[in-house]
Amino acid sequence: MYKIIIFFFSIIIMTQSCQHLSVPKDSRYLSMVGDIANDPKLDDPNFTLCDEKNTKQYHNLYEEMQYEGEKYALDNIFATQFKPSEEAKDSGMIRIRFIVNCKGETGRFRLMSSGYDYKKKQVDKAITDQLMTITKSLKGWKILSDKKGPKDYYQYLIFKITDGQIKEIMP
Amino acid sequence: MTKLTKYIIVWVIALCQTISSAQNCNVFLYQKDTLQYEACLIAEDAYQYYQYSREYQEILDKAIEKCPHFSYAYLNKSTAYLKSGDFITWKYLIDKAVEYNFRENIGYRGWCKFMFFRDYQGAIDDIESLEAVSKGNIGYSAGGHYHLKVAKALCYKQLGDVDKAISIMEQYMLDSANQISVFDHLHLGVMYLETEAYDKAITQLNLQSVQNDLAENQYYLALCHKKMGNDSLFSEHITKAKEMYLRNQKMVFHYTEPIDRVYLEEINQALIGNEKADK
Numbered sequence: 001m002y003k004i005i006i007f008f009f010s011i012i013i014m015t016q017s018c019q020h021l022s023v024p025k026d027s028r029y030l031s032m033v034g035d036i037a038n039d040p041k042l043d044d045p046n047f048t049l050c051d052e053k054n055t056k057q058y059h060n061l062y063e064e065m066q067y068e069g070e071k072y073a074l075d076n077i078f079a080t081q082f083k084p085s086e087e088a089k090d091s092g093m094i095r096i097r098f099i100v101n102c103k104g105e106t107g108r109f110r111l112m113s114s115g116y117d118y119k120k121k122q123v124d125k126a127i128t129d130q131l132m133t134i135t136k137s138l139k140g141w142k143i144l145s146d147k148k149g150p151k152d153y154y155q156y157l158i159f160k161i162t163d164g165q166i167k168e169i170m171p
Numbered sequence: 172m173t174k175l176t177k178y179i180i181v182w183v184i185a186l187c188q189t190i191s192s193a194q195n196c197n198v199f200l201y202q203k204d205t206l207q208y209e210a211c212l213i214a215e216d217a218y219q220y221y222q223y224s225r226e227y228q229e230i231l232d233k234a235i236e237k238c239p240h241f242s243y244a245y246l247n248k249s250t251a252y253l254k255s256g257d258f259i260t261w262k263y264l265i266d267k268a269v270e271y272n273f274r275e276n277i278g279y280r281g282w283c284k285f286m287f288f289r290d291y292q293g294a295i296d297d298i299e300s301l302e303a304v305s306k307g308n309i310g311y312s313a314g315g316h317y318h319l320k321v322a323k324a325l326c327y328k329q330l331g332d333v334d335k336a337i338s339i340m341e342q343y344m345l346d347s348a349n350q351i352s353v354f355d356h357l358h359l360g361v362m363y364l365e366t367e368a369y370d371k372a373i374t375q376l377n378l379q380s381v382q383n384d385l386a387e388n389q390y391y392l393a394l395c396h397k398k399m400g401n402d403s404l405f406s407e408h409i410t411k412a413k414e415m416y417l418r419n420q421k422m423v424f425h426y427t428e429p430i431d432r433v434y435l436e437e438i439n440q441a442l443i444g445n446e447k448a449d450k
Contacts, residue, residue: 029225033256059225059254063425072434093255093288117292118262156256160289168289171256171427 004064008062019048022051034154036108047107049097049152055099056153065155065171066110075169078159081134082166088126088165092116096132096157102150105114109136184247194243210238214247223251242271244278254426258288261436277301278319282312286427291326298323308348314425321355325430337362353383354422355427361391368397369395386416390433393441413438 016020031053049055058065067074093116098109100101111132113123135157158170198213211244217230228251249264265283268276282296284290301309309319317325320343328336340359343349360375372395379388393408402442415421416438424431 021322027225027229029228031225032223033219033251034223034257035229044217057254059426063423064428069436070434070438071428071432093258095258097256112257112259114259118258120259154255158288170287170289 002016009131012139031152036097036099036154038108043108045142047105049099050102050150051152052171054151056146056151058100058143058155061146061151061153066142066144067138068142069135071169073140074138074157077138078131078134078166078169084164085126086092088124090122090124090127091117091162091164092123094123094128094131094159094161096135098135099152100144100155101152105142105145106136106141106155118163125168127161127164206238210234210241213237214241214244217247222247223231223255226329227251240271242268244445245271246276246322250343251288253283256287267440274301274304278310279313282319282322283316285322286312286424289329291329295323295326295330298326311352315423316352316354318349318352318355320349321352321358324362325358327366328358329430333362333365337366346422354431355378356382357385357391358431359387359420364391364398367398369399384420385416386412386421386438387431387433389415390438390441397441407416409438409441413442 018148025051028070034057065071083107093114094111095112096109096111098106102108109132111128113121113128139157144153145151156171159166160168160170181213190230194211194214195216196208198210199205199208211234214231215235216237218225220227220230226295228248228264231248233425234241234244246262249261252261254260261283265280269280275295281294281301283298285294298309301319312322313317320339324336324339324343327333327339337359340355340362344351344359356375358380360372360379363369363372363375363411372446376388376392376395379385380392388409389412393412396404396408396412397401412433413435414437416433422432
Protein backbone atom coordinates (compact mmCIF):
# COMPACT_ATOMS: atom_id res chain seq x y z
CA MET A 1 0.00 0.00 0.00
CA TYR A 2 2.79 2.42 1.01
CA LYS A 3 4.42 1.85 -2.40
CA ILE A 4 1.27 3.03 -4.14
CA ILE A 5 0.98 6.11 -1.90
CA ILE A 6 4.63 7.10 -2.45
CA PHE A 7 4.31 6.42 -6.18
CA PHE A 8 1.30 8.73 -6.58
CA PHE A 9 2.84 11.39 -4.31
CA SER A 10 6.01 11.36 -6.44
CA ILE A 11 3.99 11.54 -9.65
CA ILE A 12 2.17 14.64 -8.40
CA ILE A 13 5.48 16.37 -7.56
CA MET A 14 7.14 15.35 -10.80
CA THR A 15 4.28 16.53 -12.95
CA GLN A 16 4.46 19.90 -11.24
CA SER A 17 7.97 20.36 -12.60
CA CYS A 18 7.58 18.63 -15.95
CA GLN A 19 4.29 19.82 -17.31
CA HIS A 20 4.24 21.86 -20.48
CA LEU A 21 1.40 24.27 -19.97
CA SER A 22 0.10 26.40 -22.75
CA VAL A 23 1.81 29.78 -22.85
CA PRO A 24 -0.31 32.76 -21.72
CA LYS A 25 -0.71 35.40 -24.41
CA ASP A 26 0.88 38.11 -22.30
CA SER A 27 4.04 36.10 -21.60
CA ARG A 28 7.28 37.27 -23.17
CA TYR A 29 8.55 33.69 -23.08
CA LEU A 30 7.89 30.60 -25.15
CA SER A 31 7.16 27.37 -23.32
CA MET A 32 10.89 26.64 -23.10
CA VAL A 33 13.94 28.83 -23.69
CA GLY A 34 15.11 28.30 -27.26
CA ASP A 35 11.85 26.80 -28.53
CA ILE A 36 11.38 27.08 -32.29
CA ALA A 37 7.78 27.26 -33.46
CA ASN A 38 6.95 26.03 -36.93
CA ASP A 39 6.89 28.88 -39.45
CA PRO A 40 5.25 27.88 -42.74
CA LYS A 41 7.14 30.68 -44.52
CA LEU A 42 10.50 29.31 -43.46
CA ASP A 43 10.13 25.64 -42.67
CA ASP A 44 9.85 22.48 -44.74
CA PRO A 45 6.20 21.33 -44.54
CA ASN A 46 7.38 17.72 -44.73
CA PHE A 47 9.38 18.04 -41.53
CA THR A 48 7.24 16.84 -38.65
CA LEU A 49 7.82 16.03 -35.00
CA CYS A 50 6.70 12.96 -33.09
CA ASP A 51 5.76 14.89 -29.97
CA GLU A 52 5.92 18.67 -30.33
CA LYS A 53 5.30 19.41 -26.65
CA ASN A 54 8.02 17.07 -25.44
CA THR A 55 10.95 18.13 -27.59
CA LYS A 56 14.12 17.63 -25.55
CA GLN A 57 17.47 19.35 -25.52
CA TYR A 58 20.36 17.22 -26.86
CA HIS A 59 21.98 17.25 -23.42
CA ASN A 60 18.82 15.82 -21.83
CA LEU A 61 19.30 12.61 -23.78
CA TYR A 62 23.07 12.17 -23.96
CA GLU A 63 25.97 14.01 -22.38
CA GLU A 64 27.52 15.28 -25.59
CA MET A 65 26.19 15.81 -29.10
CA GLN A 66 25.71 12.63 -31.09
CA TYR A 67 26.79 12.56 -34.73
CA GLU A 68 27.89 9.62 -36.88
CA GLY A 69 31.70 9.59 -36.73
CA GLU A 70 31.53 11.94 -33.71
CA LYS A 71 32.45 15.60 -33.73
CA TYR A 72 35.61 14.67 -35.62
CA ALA A 73 33.46 13.83 -38.68
CA LEU A 74 31.39 16.99 -38.29
CA ASP A 75 34.50 19.20 -38.11
CA ASN A 76 35.83 17.52 -41.24
CA ILE A 77 32.63 18.18 -43.18
CA PHE A 78 32.85 21.92 -42.48
CA ALA A 79 36.62 21.94 -43.07
CA THR A 80 36.16 20.47 -46.54
CA GLN A 81 32.86 22.05 -47.63
CA PHE A 82 33.13 25.60 -46.26
CA LYS A 83 34.90 27.82 -48.78
CA PRO A 84 36.20 31.10 -47.30
CA SER A 85 35.62 34.01 -49.61
CA GLU A 86 38.18 36.71 -50.41
CA GLU A 87 35.46 39.34 -50.01
CA ALA A 88 33.89 38.03 -46.78
CA LYS A 89 36.48 38.69 -44.06
CA ASP A 90 33.96 39.15 -41.26
CA SER A 91 34.42 37.87 -37.69
CA GLY A 92 31.97 36.83 -35.01
CA MET A 93 29.96 34.01 -33.51
CA ILE A 94 27.11 32.28 -35.34
CA ARG A 95 24.64 29.86 -33.81
CA ILE A 96 22.43 27.65 -35.93
CA ARG A 97 19.76 25.97 -33.82
CA PHE A 98 17.46 23.30 -35.18
CA ILE A 99 15.48 20.20 -34.32
CA VAL A 100 16.45 16.58 -34.94
CA ASN A 101 13.21 14.62 -34.99
CA CYS A 102 12.58 11.09 -33.77
CA LYS A 103 13.49 9.75 -37.24
CA GLY A 104 16.85 11.55 -37.32
CA GLU A 105 15.64 14.20 -39.80
CA THR A 106 16.40 17.88 -39.28
CA GLY A 107 14.34 21.03 -39.65
CA ARG A 108 13.28 24.45 -38.27
CA PHE A 109 16.75 25.95 -38.69
CA ARG A 110 17.27 29.38 -37.08
CA LEU A 111 20.37 31.55 -37.13
CA MET A 112 21.71 34.03 -34.56
CA SER A 113 24.95 35.98 -34.80
CA SER A 114 27.06 38.38 -32.78
CA GLY A 115 30.45 40.00 -32.73
CA TYR A 116 33.07 38.74 -30.30
CA ASP A 117 31.63 41.28 -27.88
CA TYR A 118 28.47 39.11 -27.68
CA LYS A 119 26.42 41.98 -29.12
CA LYS A 120 23.94 41.16 -31.88
CA LYS A 121 25.48 41.63 -35.30
CA GLN A 122 24.66 40.51 -38.84
CA VAL A 123 27.67 38.51 -40.02
CA ASP A 124 28.38 38.62 -43.77
CA LYS A 125 25.73 36.64 -45.64
CA ALA A 126 28.38 34.97 -47.79
CA ILE A 127 29.49 33.25 -44.58
CA THR A 128 26.14 32.60 -42.90
CA ASP A 129 24.47 31.29 -46.06
CA GLN A 130 27.25 28.73 -46.55
CA LEU A 131 27.09 27.61 -42.93
CA MET A 132 23.32 27.25 -43.13
CA THR A 133 23.49 25.27 -46.38
CA ILE A 134 26.08 22.86 -44.99
CA THR A 135 24.22 22.50 -41.68
CA LYS A 136 20.97 21.70 -43.51
CA SER A 137 22.78 19.04 -45.55
CA LEU A 138 24.12 17.14 -42.50
CA LYS A 139 22.74 13.61 -42.44
CA GLY A 140 24.55 12.03 -39.50
CA TRP A 141 22.52 13.18 -36.51
CA LYS A 142 21.75 10.19 -34.36
CA ILE A 143 18.29 9.25 -33.19
CA LEU A 144 18.26 9.76 -29.43
CA SER A 145 15.87 7.97 -27.14
CA ASP A 146 14.72 7.94 -23.58
CA LYS A 147 12.99 5.04 -21.84
CA LYS A 148 9.83 5.62 -23.85
CA GLY A 149 11.54 5.53 -27.25
CA PRO A 150 12.98 7.94 -29.85
CA LYS A 151 12.57 11.64 -29.07
CA ASP A 152 12.66 14.90 -30.97
CA TYR A 153 15.48 17.09 -29.71
CA TYR A 154 17.00 20.54 -30.13
CA GLN A 155 20.58 20.69 -31.34
CA TYR A 156 22.75 23.67 -32.09
CA LEU A 157 26.08 24.41 -33.69
CA ILE A 158 28.10 27.52 -32.88
CA PHE A 159 30.76 28.66 -35.30
CA LYS A 160 33.56 31.01 -34.31
CA ILE A 161 34.53 32.93 -37.41
CA THR A 162 37.70 35.00 -37.65
CA ASP A 163 38.48 36.93 -40.86
CA GLY A 164 36.02 34.77 -42.74
CA GLN A 165 37.54 31.46 -41.60
CA ILE A 166 35.97 28.88 -39.27
CA LYS A 167 38.15 28.77 -36.16
CA GLU A 168 36.06 26.52 -33.93
CA ILE A 169 32.79 24.64 -33.95
CA MET A 170 30.84 24.00 -30.75
CA PRO A 171 29.41 22.31 -28.74
CA MET B 172 16.38 -1.83 7.01
CA THR B 173 12.77 -2.29 5.97
CA LYS B 174 11.59 -1.65 2.44
CA LEU B 175 9.53 1.29 3.71
CA THR B 176 12.63 2.89 5.27
CA LYS B 177 14.52 2.46 2.00
CA TYR B 178 11.73 4.10 0.03
CA ILE B 179 11.59 7.00 2.47
CA ILE B 180 15.38 7.51 2.37
CA VAL B 181 15.40 7.54 -1.46
CA TRP B 182 12.50 9.98 -1.51
CA VAL B 183 14.12 12.28 1.08
CA ILE B 184 17.41 12.27 -0.86
CA ALA B 185 15.56 13.25 -4.05
CA LEU B 186 13.75 16.01 -2.19
CA CYS B 187 16.98 17.28 -0.61
CA GLN B 188 18.65 17.42 -4.04
CA THR B 189 15.84 19.63 -5.28
CA ILE B 190 16.02 21.89 -2.26
CA SER B 191 19.83 22.09 -2.26
CA SER B 192 19.82 23.71 -5.71
CA ALA B 193 18.26 26.75 -4.11
CA GLN B 194 19.99 29.48 -2.17
CA ASN B 195 19.69 29.77 1.60
CA CYS B 196 17.64 32.95 1.89
CA ASN B 197 18.47 33.36 5.56
CA VAL B 198 21.93 34.55 4.53
CA PHE B 199 20.31 37.81 3.41
CA LEU B 200 18.29 38.03 6.59
CA TYR B 201 21.46 37.76 8.69
CA GLN B 202 22.93 40.54 6.55
CA LYS B 203 19.78 42.60 7.22
CA ASP B 204 19.23 42.84 3.46
CA THR B 205 15.45 42.47 3.49
CA LEU B 206 15.04 43.31 -0.20
CA GLN B 207 17.29 40.44 -1.31
CA TYR B 208 15.71 38.21 1.33
CA GLU B 209 12.25 38.83 -0.11
CA ALA B 210 13.50 38.37 -3.67
CA CYS B 211 15.16 35.14 -2.60
CA LEU B 212 11.90 33.83 -1.15
CA ILE B 213 10.17 34.57 -4.45
CA ALA B 214 12.97 32.86 -6.38
CA GLU B 215 12.60 29.69 -4.30
CA ASP B 216 9.36 28.93 -6.15
CA ALA B 217 11.27 28.72 -9.44
CA TYR B 218 13.29 25.69 -8.44
CA GLN B 219 10.37 23.30 -8.82
CA TYR B 220 10.43 24.05 -12.57
CA TYR B 221 12.88 23.06 -15.29
CA GLN B 222 15.37 25.87 -15.82
CA TYR B 223 14.42 26.16 -19.51
CA SER B 224 10.74 26.65 -18.69
CA ARG B 225 8.67 29.80 -18.99
CA GLU B 226 7.53 29.40 -15.39
CA TYR B 227 11.12 29.31 -14.12
CA GLN B 228 12.05 32.44 -16.05
CA GLU B 229 8.91 34.34 -15.02
CA ILE B 230 9.32 33.61 -11.32
CA LEU B 231 12.91 34.82 -11.44
CA ASP B 232 11.72 37.95 -13.25
CA LYS B 233 9.40 38.60 -10.31
CA ALA B 234 12.35 38.19 -7.94
CA ILE B 235 14.26 40.78 -9.99
CA GLU B 236 11.25 43.10 -9.91
CA LYS B 237 11.34 42.87 -6.12
CA CYS B 238 15.08 43.43 -5.96
CA PRO B 239 16.76 44.64 -9.18
CA HIS B 240 20.23 43.86 -7.80
CA PHE B 241 19.46 40.23 -6.86
CA SER B 242 22.35 38.66 -8.76
CA TYR B 243 21.28 35.09 -8.03
CA ALA B 244 18.17 35.47 -10.20
CA TYR B 245 20.19 36.75 -13.18
CA LEU B 246 22.68 33.93 -12.70
CA ASN B 247 19.96 31.27 -12.68
CA LYS B 248 18.06 32.82 -15.57
CA SER B 249 21.24 32.74 -17.65
CA THR B 250 21.76 28.97 -17.41
CA ALA B 251 19.17 27.88 -19.98
CA TYR B 252 20.51 30.43 -22.48
CA LEU B 253 24.04 29.15 -21.88
CA LYS B 254 23.04 25.54 -22.45
CA SER B 255 20.96 26.34 -25.53
CA GLY B 256 23.82 28.31 -27.09
CA ASP B 257 22.12 31.74 -26.95
CA PHE B 258 25.32 33.65 -26.26
CA ILE B 259 23.67 37.08 -26.67
CA THR B 260 21.01 36.66 -23.97
CA TRP B 261 23.37 34.63 -21.76
CA LYS B 262 25.97 37.39 -21.83
CA TYR B 263 23.41 40.08 -20.98
CA LEU B 264 22.17 38.08 -17.98
CA ILE B 265 25.52 36.88 -16.68
CA ASP B 266 26.93 40.41 -16.95
CA LYS B 267 24.11 41.55 -14.65
CA ALA B 268 24.97 38.75 -12.21
CA VAL B 269 28.61 39.83 -12.26
CA GLU B 270 27.68 43.50 -11.89
CA TYR B 271 25.70 42.81 -8.72
CA ASN B 272 27.99 40.16 -7.22
CA PHE B 273 31.42 40.34 -8.79
CA ARG B 274 33.32 38.09 -6.42
CA GLU B 275 30.85 35.21 -6.64
CA ASN B 276 30.20 35.25 -10.39
CA ILE B 277 33.23 36.51 -12.30
CA GLY B 278 35.08 33.16 -12.16
CA TYR B 279 31.98 31.29 -13.29
CA ARG B 280 31.50 33.69 -16.22
CA GLY B 281 35.11 33.10 -17.24
CA TRP B 282 34.66 29.35 -17.06
CA CYS B 283 31.51 29.51 -19.22
CA LYS B 284 33.21 31.75 -21.79
CA PHE B 285 35.93 29.13 -22.05
CA MET B 286 33.89 25.93 -22.07
CA PHE B 287 30.77 26.98 -23.95
CA PHE B 288 32.00 29.65 -26.34
CA ARG B 289 35.76 29.07 -26.64
CA ASP B 290 36.27 32.72 -25.76
CA TYR B 291 39.78 32.19 -24.45
CA GLN B 292 40.79 35.82 -23.99
CA GLY B 293 37.46 36.65 -22.36
CA ALA B 294 37.93 33.76 -19.95
CA ILE B 295 41.50 34.79 -19.11
CA ASP B 296 40.37 38.36 -18.45
CA ASP B 297 37.64 37.18 -16.06
CA ILE B 298 39.82 34.68 -14.20
CA GLU B 299 42.63 37.22 -13.85
CA SER B 300 40.11 39.78 -12.58
CA LEU B 301 39.11 37.26 -9.94
CA GLU B 302 42.75 36.62 -9.02
CA ALA B 303 43.25 40.36 -8.60
CA VAL B 304 40.62 40.57 -5.86
CA SER B 305 41.15 37.17 -4.23
CA LYS B 306 43.54 36.62 -1.40
CA GLY B 307 43.26 32.85 -1.36
CA ASN B 308 42.13 30.05 -3.59
CA ILE B 309 40.14 31.32 -6.59
CA GLY B 310 38.19 28.07 -6.73
CA TYR B 311 36.99 25.56 -9.24
CA SER B 312 34.85 25.39 -12.36
CA ALA B 313 31.15 24.65 -12.33
CA GLY B 314 31.11 20.89 -11.94
CA GLY B 315 34.41 20.95 -10.07
CA HIS B 316 36.58 19.18 -12.67
CA TYR B 317 38.95 22.09 -13.14
CA HIS B 318 40.66 24.60 -10.93
CA LEU B 319 40.22 28.00 -12.53
CA LYS B 320 44.01 28.36 -12.80
CA VAL B 321 44.07 25.21 -14.93
CA ALA B 322 41.25 26.63 -17.06
CA LYS B 323 43.34 29.78 -17.48
CA ALA B 324 46.37 27.71 -18.50
CA LEU B 325 44.28 25.88 -21.12
CA CYS B 326 43.07 29.21 -22.50
CA TYR B 327 46.66 30.43 -22.94
CA LYS B 328 47.50 27.15 -24.65
CA GLN B 329 44.56 27.53 -27.03
CA LEU B 330 45.74 31.06 -27.85
CA GLY B 331 49.12 29.58 -28.78
CA ASP B 332 51.14 30.51 -25.69
CA VAL B 333 51.99 26.96 -24.59
CA ASP B 334 55.02 28.10 -22.57
CA LYS B 335 52.86 30.37 -20.45
CA ALA B 336 50.32 27.59 -20.05
CA ILE B 337 53.03 25.22 -18.84
CA SER B 338 54.36 27.83 -16.43
CA ILE B 339 50.88 28.29 -14.89
CA MET B 340 50.35 24.53 -14.66
CA GLU B 341 53.75 23.89 -13.08
CA GLN B 342 53.19 26.60 -10.49
CA TYR B 343 49.73 25.22 -9.79
CA MET B 344 51.08 21.68 -9.34
CA LEU B 345 53.84 22.90 -7.03
CA ASP B 346 51.39 24.57 -4.69
CA SER B 347 50.57 21.79 -2.26
CA ALA B 348 47.40 23.62 -1.23
CA ASN B 349 45.90 22.75 -4.60
CA GLN B 350 44.00 19.58 -5.22
CA ILE B 351 45.13 17.93 -8.46
CA SER B 352 41.99 17.33 -10.48
CA VAL B 353 40.98 14.45 -12.70
CA PHE B 354 42.48 15.78 -15.95
CA ASP B 355 45.34 18.02 -14.78
CA HIS B 356 48.22 15.58 -15.46
CA LEU B 357 46.77 14.79 -18.90
CA HIS B 358 46.65 18.45 -19.92
CA LEU B 359 50.15 19.20 -18.66
CA GLY B 360 51.41 16.05 -20.40
CA VAL B 361 49.90 17.21 -23.70
CA MET B 362 51.43 20.66 -23.25
CA TYR B 363 54.88 19.07 -22.81
CA LEU B 364 54.23 16.88 -25.87
CA GLU B 365 53.39 19.99 -27.90
CA THR B 366 56.70 21.57 -26.87
CA GLU B 367 58.61 18.33 -27.65
CA ALA B 368 59.53 17.74 -23.99
CA TYR B 369 58.70 14.06 -24.36
CA ASP B 370 60.23 12.75 -21.12
CA LYS B 371 58.29 15.28 -19.08
CA ALA B 372 55.16 14.49 -21.08
CA ILE B 373 55.49 10.77 -20.39
CA THR B 374 55.98 11.46 -16.67
CA GLN B 375 52.74 13.47 -16.50
CA LEU B 376 50.78 11.04 -18.66
CA ASN B 377 51.91 8.14 -16.49
CA LEU B 378 50.74 10.07 -13.42
CA GLN B 379 47.42 10.51 -15.21
CA SER B 380 47.32 6.73 -15.82
CA VAL B 381 47.61 6.14 -12.11
CA GLN B 382 45.06 8.75 -11.14
CA ASN B 383 42.42 8.45 -13.86
CA ASP B 384 43.42 6.38 -16.87
CA LEU B 385 41.70 7.40 -20.11
CA ALA B 386 41.83 6.59 -23.81
CA GLU B 387 43.17 10.13 -24.35
CA ASN B 388 45.97 9.53 -21.93
CA GLN B 389 47.03 6.34 -23.69
CA TYR B 390 46.76 8.02 -27.09
CA TYR B 391 49.10 10.84 -26.12
CA LEU B 392 51.50 8.38 -24.47
CA ALA B 393 51.56 6.52 -27.79
CA LEU B 394 52.37 9.76 -29.64
CA CYS B 395 55.24 10.51 -27.24
CA HIS B 396 56.77 7.07 -27.76
CA LYS B 397 56.33 7.40 -31.52
CA LYS B 398 58.19 10.72 -31.45
CA MET B 399 60.93 9.08 -29.41
CA GLY B 400 61.21 6.24 -31.95
CA ASN B 401 59.90 3.51 -29.66
CA ASP B 402 57.49 1.66 -31.94
CA SER B 403 56.69 -1.21 -29.60
CA LEU B 404 55.57 1.15 -26.83
CA PHE B 405 53.64 3.19 -29.40
CA SER B 406 51.76 0.05 -30.45
CA GLU B 407 51.12 -0.97 -26.88
CA HIS B 408 49.61 2.40 -25.90
CA ILE B 409 47.65 3.04 -29.09
CA THR B 410 46.09 -0.41 -28.85
CA LYS B 411 45.19 0.26 -25.24
CA ALA B 412 43.78 3.66 -26.24
CA LYS B 413 41.39 1.99 -28.68
CA GLU B 414 40.34 -0.65 -26.19
CA MET B 415 39.62 1.98 -23.56
CA TYR B 416 37.77 4.19 -26.03
CA LEU B 417 35.50 1.33 -27.02
CA ARG B 418 34.85 0.68 -23.32
CA ASN B 419 33.82 4.34 -23.03
CA GLN B 420 36.80 5.21 -20.82
CA LYS B 421 37.25 8.59 -22.45
CA MET B 422 36.84 12.29 -21.72
CA VAL B 423 33.19 13.18 -21.97
CA PHE B 424 31.83 16.42 -20.63
CA HIS B 425 28.25 17.39 -20.27
CA TYR B 426 27.26 19.88 -22.97
CA THR B 427 30.61 20.65 -24.62
CA GLU B 428 33.79 19.17 -26.05
CA PRO B 429 36.75 19.02 -23.66
CA ILE B 430 40.19 20.29 -24.64
CA ASP B 431 42.54 17.43 -25.64
CA ARG B 432 39.59 15.15 -26.43
CA VAL B 433 40.55 12.38 -28.85
CA TYR B 434 38.10 10.67 -31.21
CA LEU B 435 38.00 7.07 -32.37
CA GLU B 436 38.89 8.04 -35.93
CA GLU B 437 42.09 9.70 -34.73
CA ILE B 438 43.09 6.56 -32.84
CA ASN B 439 42.28 4.42 -35.89
CA GLN B 440 44.33 6.67 -38.14
CA ALA B 441 47.30 6.40 -35.78
CA LEU B 442 46.92 2.62 -35.81
CA ILE B 443 46.69 2.51 -39.61
CA GLY B 444 49.74 4.76 -39.89
CA ASN B 445 51.69 2.37 -37.73
CA GLU B 446 50.53 -0.65 -39.72
CA LYS B 447 51.60 1.06 -42.97
CA ALA B 448 55.01 1.84 -41.47
CA ASP B 449 55.42 -1.82 -40.45
CA LYS B 450 54.84 -3.04 -44.05
